[in-house]
Amino acid sequence: MINSETIRKLRQLDLGELVAALELQEADMETRHLTFDDRFQIATDYLYQEKYNHRIKGIIHRAKLRIKEADLRSIQYEHRDINREMLQELGTCNFVKHHMNVIFQGFTGSGKTYLSCALAKEACKLEIRTRYIRLPDLLIERDEASFKEQGVAKLLNKYSNYGLLVLDEWLLDDLLDEDLKFIFELIERRHDTHSTIYCTQFRKADWHQRLGGGIHADAIMDRIVHKAFWYDTGKMNMREFNAQTE
Template identity: 30%
Template sequence: MSVFTSEDYDKFRALRVTHIAARFEELISDEANDAVTPEQLFLTAVDDAMDARTAGKIDKLIKAAKFPIPTATIAEIDYRDGRGLNPVRMTRYGTTDWRADHLNVLITSPTGGGKTYIACAIGIAACHRTHPVIYTRLDELARDLAIARTDVIAHQKLIDRLSTIDLLIIDDFLTVSIDPEAGNDLFAILANRNERLATIIASQTGPAHWVDALPDRVAADSIVDRLAHHARRIELGGIDMRKACHDQTRTSEQFWE
């Protein structure tokens, strides 16, 4: 028999505590909890409901970030020799409070070095700490800004969102060139985030190349300075992780040609 009536559940829904009530009823109906006081069971129900709500929020944050590798984790990073990765340092990235820590992170490596996986792993860890994150490639960002530019209000909303998100990840940074208008928008976004919020950049090249690749030299100097000044750097070695993972798959017993 249910501990609560339908009228009770109407009240719980009005107060938005239905999950707590349902969990409490489940706990109090379990004979294994006969020796536990109702007060203790109620607190357990509250904790369980909070955990479920947090898990749901984390799932929404990960989905909203649009990571290309939504299963990436700090725990699964490959630390083989030659990659230049420090497990302790990477664990610290996974527990960073990005609202308080505004230092940028620059991840560089040749093609196939695993930049995207590491950027996603750090971003997903940030979501688990309930930080809103945006992941984008620079070419996608330039395209979205160009589309939004046809509507002044939509354009400003996008600039504001990119300027205020807890953690912004820009992948494939300057793999392809961007137009001057996109460069100006990028300058505005990074200027707004400077010394306030962190940005993660993943690129095949470093700051010295970025200055030459950006269309406006004055804006380029400012953009690079904002990104690279006091930034933490992850410089991956020359190991081609795509090839390494493919070779590992081919040698597994489950691989079929």
């Protein structure tokens, strides 16, 4: 049994998980008879897993996911015309490694936000810095930042550096010229270096007009659509479906 002074030192070194691992071993009669090397390996594995879990919990918390319980393992496939194989492939997050984008397009309530949060959580588990935000909220942050010295530049730098950025309600509202310039600058900085998930009700054919139909529309689309996985979330309203099945 480790003495209280050793426990104190381990906790001071932020190794409380190691203390817990050793206490578990002391409580398990079978473990107590293992060799030192075996016990040390078990304790190390326990410490690593606990540290990892704590780290991932922090990454997920900072991602500010709108649907915190979203999980790929809980996706409802029955009665939905969605591509299961493609979604499972996206869940590996290889698209992030290759700086590809993902576009969830579908009707209101079809699960775009849930799917994006589920993918974002998988990225968090791989320790990829991730952030979820609605485009209207991002533009509000831009407006507030404009009153501070170098505020917009700092905001662009912040959102440019996430390994994975989820932009929900993409193109939902009409955009002003200043909005388009800001969006272009953000997308330009992320292009070919990071990945973005877009959640939208609008088909690709509608994007150009929603983006103002000018040169900014051309430039923004050019940087998004040619390196993107398009995923149709279908027409079923999942909120209505889940309400009926409860």
